[in-house]
Amino acid sequence: MREQIEARIGHLKAELESGRQMMQELDEKRSGLSYTLMRISGAVQVLEELIAEDVEEAVLPQ
Template identity: 55%
Template sequence: MRELMEKRVEALREELRSGQEMLASLDAKRGDLQQTLLRISGAVQVLEEMLDDPAAGSDETSAGRDRAGRPDQ
């Protein structure tokens, strides 16, 4: 009986170690994704501000278009 419990403890320790490694990996990926989303959000904000600024949108490609790039109505 004792040998069976020792094997089970060892198996559970291995599962715990594996789970901790997976969690650390996911945390790192989450951090990377948060940084990517922050950069994208910043780029969207800059572009929206440029679209709202008449002086910035004076080139021919953006003239007469709304934020989504559709022709103004």
């Protein structure tokens, strides 16, 4: 009986470690994705501002 319990403990500890590693990998991916989305958002904003300037110049030529 004791051997079965110890084997189960070993199995659960291995699963726990595996889960922790997966969580760390997902956190790293999430961080990278957040950074990428922030860069894309900034690029969209810049392009929208350029379009707005272009439209403004077309409507109000200097």
